[in-house]
Amino acid sequence: MSKINTLDDLNQAGKRGLAALIPSRIKIMVGMATSGIASGAQEVYSALDEEIKKRKLDIILSRTGSMGMDCMEPLVDVLEPGKPRLAYSKMTVKKVPVLLDQIVNGTIGAIKPFYRMDEEEFIVLGKAKRYFDGPLPVYLGNVPTIKEIPFYTKQVKIATRNCGLIDPESIDEYIAKGGYFSLFKALTGMKPETIVEDVIASGLRGRGGGGFRTGIKWKSCREAEGKIKYVICNGDEGDPGAYMDRSVMEGDPHSVIEGMIIGAFAIGAHEGYIYVRNEYPLAVQNLGTAIANARACGLLGGNILGSGFDFDIRISKGAGAFVCGESTALMASLEGTAGEPRAKYIHTVEHGLWNRPSNLNNVETWANVPAILARGSQWFAGIGAKTSTGTKVFSVVGKINNIGLVEVPMGTPLRDIVYEIGGGIPGGKKFKAVQTGGPSGGCIPEKLIDLPVDFDELWKSGSMMGSGGMIIMDEKTCMVDIARYFIEFLESESCGKCVPCREGVRRMRDILEDICGGKGQEGDVELLEQMSKAIIDGSLCALGGSAPNPVLSTIRYFREEYEAHIRDRRCPAAVCKALIEYSIDPEKCTGCGVCLKKCPTKCITGEKKKPHTIDKTKCIKCGACYESCKFDAITVK
Amino acid sequence: MKRDKTVEKKVKEIVKKYGAEKSSLIAILQDIQEAFNYLPKDALIVLNEALDVPLSRIYEVATFYNAFSLTPRGKYLIEVCAGTACHVTGAITLMDRLERELEVKCGETTKDAVFTLEQVRCLGCCSLAPVIRIGGNIHAYLTQDEIPKILRNYRQ
Ligand SMILES: Cc1cc2nc3c(=O)[nH]c(=O)nc-3n(C[C@H](O)[C@H](O)[C@H](O)COP(=O)(O)O)c2cc1C
Numbered sequence: 001m002s003k004i005n006t007l008d009d010l011n012q013a014g015k016r017g018l019a020a021l022i023p024s025r026i027k028i029m030v031g032m033a034t035s036g037i038a039s040g041a042q043e044v045y046s047a048l049d050e051e052i053k054k055r056k057l058d059i060i061l062s063r064t065g066s067m068g069m070d071c072m073e074p075l076v077d078v079l080e081p082g083k084p085r086l087a088y089s090k091m092t093v094k095k096v097p098v099l100l101d102q103i104v105n106g107t108i109g110a111i112k113p114f115y116r117m118d119e120e121e122f123i124v125l126g127k128a129k130r131y132f133d134g135p136l137p138v139y140l141g142n143v144p145t146i147k148e149i150p151f152y153t154k155q156v157k158i159a160t161r162n163c164g165l166i167d168p169e170s171i172d173e174y175i176a177k178g179g180y181f182s183l184f185k186a187l188t189g190m191k192p193e194t195i196v197e198d199v200i201a202s203g204l205r206g207r208g209g210g211g212f213r214t215g216i217k218w219k220s221c222r223e224a225e226g227k228i229k230y231v232i233c234n235g236d237e238g239d240p241g242a243y244m245d246r247s248v249m250e251g252d253p254h255s256v257i258e259g260m261i262i263g264a265f266a267i268g269a270h271e272g273y274i275y276v277r278n279e280y281p282l283a284v285q286n287l288g289t290a291i292a293n294a295r296a297c298g299l300l301g302g303n304i305l306g307s308g309f310d311f312d313i314r315i316s317k318g319a320g321a322f323v324c325g326e327s328t329a330l331m332a333s334l335e336g337t338a339g340e341p342r343a344k345y346i347h348t349v350e351h352g353l354w355n356r357p358s359n360l361n362n363v364e365t366w367a368n369v370p371a372i373l374a375r376g377s378q379w380f381a382g383i384g385a386k387t388s389t390g391t392k393v394f395s396v397v398g399k400i401n402n403i404g405l406v407e408v409p410m411g412t413p414l415r416d417i418v419y420e421i422g423g424g425i426p427g428g429k430k431f432k433a434v435q436t437g438g439p440s441g442g443c444i445p446e447k448l449i450d451l452p453v454d455f456d457e458l459w460k461s462g463s464m465m466g467s468g469g470m471i472i473m474d475e476k477t478c479m480v481d482i483a484r485y486f487i488e489f490l491e492s493e494s495c496g497k498c499v500p501c502r503e504g505v506r507r508m509r510d511i512l513e514d515i516c517g518g519k520g521q522e523g524d525v526e527l528l529e530q531m532s533k534a535i536i537d538g539s540l541c542a543l544g545g546s547a548p549n550p551v552l553s554t555i556r557y558f559r560e561e562y563e564a565h566i567r568d569r570r571c572p573a574a575v576c577k578a579l580i581e582y583s584i585d586p587e588k589c590t591g592c593g594v595c596l597k598k599c600p601t602k603c604i605t606g607e608k609k610k611p612h613t614i615d616k617t618k619c620i621k622c623g624a625c626y627e628s629c630k631f632d633a634i635t636v637k
Numbered sequence: 638m639k640r641d642k643t644v645e646k647k648v649k650e651i652v653k654k655y656g657a658e659k660s661s662l663i664a665i666l667q668d669i670q671e672a673f674n675y676l677p678k679d680a681l682i683v684l685n686e687a688l689d690v691p692l693s694r695i696y697e698v699a700t701f702y703n704a705f706s707l708t709p710r711g712k713y714l715i716e717v718c719a720g721t722a723c724h725v726t727g728a729i730t731l732m733d734r735l736e737r738e739l740e741v742k743c744g745e746t747t748k749d750a751v752f753t754l755e756q757v758r759c760l761g762c763c764s765l766a767p768v769i770r771i772g773g774n775i776h777a778y779l780t781q782d783e784i785p786k787i788l789r790n791y792r793q
Pocket residue numbers: 205206207208209210211212214234235236237238239322323324325326327328360361362363365366467541542543
């Protein structure tokens with residue numbers, strides 16, 4: 001890897017990168033983020049590799065990250081000179097030879113492209129590059145463009161700008177997309193103070209949960225006393241249901257690294273850490289490769305870009321503790337001790353890691369920085385909402401048709417995310433609520449569907465942004481069970497340092513378990529509200545301080561569900577096992593015998609072609625029959 | 638009691654890799670966990686001497702983090718995701734079924750030491766919910782019905 005010292009070196013690397021990104025030969029890219037691999041991308045990649053070699057085809061095969069639409073994976077993109085880029089969804093090993101035939105013959109046959117891209121956005125450079133000159137080949141006329149796919153129409157990608165487009169292991173491709181030019185600009189032409197001012201002016205707020213203004217944090221850390229300072233990247237991504245940080249670390253690790261180097265220069269830090277959660281091996285691997293490559297090019301280490309500025313980054317793996325996403329706990333964990341938070345009045349920007357000034361930002365926050373520097377703070381501030389600028393990546397998961405990662409301008413109405421981008425609720429079911437903000441957040445009900453999604457609006461609704469998980473729930477989700485679920489989560493993740501959190505959350509769990517178990521009592525809801533107040537007031541860190549949120553927000557919007565559990569011993573969503581019963585509707589049962597075979601306790605009996613029955617004394621309510629019945633004959637109430 | 642020589646050798650190797658730095662305790666424990674599938678008692682004793690960290694501190698860290706286990710784990714670790722996306726799409730049903738099929742409770746290892754059943758908080762594959770991970774492999778969009786066959790495949 002050749003050293004990058006000058007603007008000319010950067011341009012050279014960019015040229016090499018562009019030749020790899022949009023080559024003059026056919027190129028096939030396989031989306032190989034964790035979700036792609038879990039859907040079979042590795043097998044598809046190997047099959048392509050084998051078949052290309054066998055047929056001696058002049059085709060480049062490469063890997064890339066995720067374009068976000070996980071429900072369509074494995075995704076394979078084909079780029080031929082003189083043609084638009086074509087994306088093929090739900091690829092399988094079986095489809096590989098057929099796809100290669102189609103490429104060789106220049107036709108569309110049995111395998112239809114999911115969408116086409118006529119051009120590629122180079123967001124950092126502020127321009128797009130067309131894949132082909134001249135008219136669109138006639139046979140591709142019916143293939144929709146990516147922007148015609150509702151999932152993508154309203155998306156604006158800044159933090160995930162390169163995911164699914166570049167090979168995350170290629171620093172040249174990152175540079176071709178405008179990468180490291182912001183760093184060059186910062187180190188060779190900007191004063192650290194100016195960078196801080198720019199970030200303040202952009203209005204960027206931390207994407208890790210609290211929404212603290214990034215530039216202000218940088219300024220405090222810059223001004224803090226101390227020779228040795230640290231910048232840290234929070235890649236702990238503990239909120240269950242959120243995985244945008246994983247996608248960025250896996251698909252575009254250099255964007256985080258570049259952001260961190262710029263931040264370190266602005267703050268005056270020479271050492272950086274990336275704290276990645278244990279569950280993300282591929283993120284660790286791709287970050288490791290990226291750091292090694294950046295070092296080999298001289299973009300990390302001593303005298304970066306000949307500016308005299310030194311900086312390097314180390315990766316630290318978490319060990320499976322949710323609380324370690326909290327800033328002070330994370331720093332304790334980096335020091336090699338148990339990750340217990342400490343009181344907030346000691347600010348980490350002054351006394352953080354090893355008691356030295358430390359600036360912690362989330363993965364997505366860091367990834368935004370190079371784009372802001374390149375395009376200017378006003379550009380960024382012009383996107384999104386007034387007090388929440390820019391975009392936010394959300395993981396739209398759960399009971400939704402189009403499952404995946406979406407990046408939209410702040411302030412996008414929830415309705416657009418659920419119905420347009422998400423494509424609504426599967427199986428004709430009714431949308432009930434969306435959970436945001438992870439265990440510290442809350443549930444937003446159907447009636448607030450027009451809520452513009454930004455930091456402040458979410459907060460007002462009783463939830464919060466958190467890291468951007470959006471778990472969509474339908475009528476089959478029990479809100480009391482959801483409250484119990486989060487409280488149980490927090491009980492097991494509380495570090496145990498303070499009594500209100502350790503004991504209070506446990507007692508709340510007892511009460512919620514009673515309610516779900518059909519043993520709820522009048523006054524339980526009020527008791528939960530009272531305890532919530534005490535826990536919020538008496539906890540040291542935000543884990544305890546926000547632990548009651550899921551309970552409070554479900555009480556606020558779904559009180560009648562609590563009451564149904566307590567007064568009528570009924571779970572309206574038919575989830576809480578103690579309150580439900582499975583039975584067979586004799587009108588609908590055809591006696592096909594499928595459920596009888598599936599039932600693990602053999603409690604279903606009946607003659608062939610005659611309605612079956614369930615022996616309720618032996619039924620363990622596992623739902624196997626319900627899942628297997630093709631005639632809707634199993635009822636659960 | 639005599640110390641396990643292979644444990645001692647391996648642990649010393651790992652400690653050396655990290656330059657015997659105290660702040661690397663978690664990373665060192667992770668490597669030990671990976672090497673032995675759990676943290677053998679002897680390993681912690683060796684660490685205590687090599688790093689000059691009190692044994693109580695080492696135990697504190699080893700018990701604080703979910704990634705560590707003080708008892709031997711089975712050949713394959715089954716991690717059932719209990720994240721929110723998996724919860725609303727039926728993770729509990731999967732856990733119940735696994736407990737019944739394997740005749741163990743969550744957190745335990747099967748008698749034949751093939752499987753250890755554990756619950757994790759989000760594997761980052763929420764788009765494929767519900768998911769479980771067995772020996773590092775993700776099984777996506779899982780239904781309880783598929784479980785017996787999957788377990789059989791690993792047993793072979
Ligand atoms: C219990 C708890 C867990 C947290 N987990 C995360 C996390 O997984 N990732 C993250 O970026 N921030 C997390 N945070 C927020 C961090 O404390 C911190 O505010 C954030 O990383 C700062 O970066 P930002 O300003 O760029 O958002 C958590 C906070 C608490 C209280």
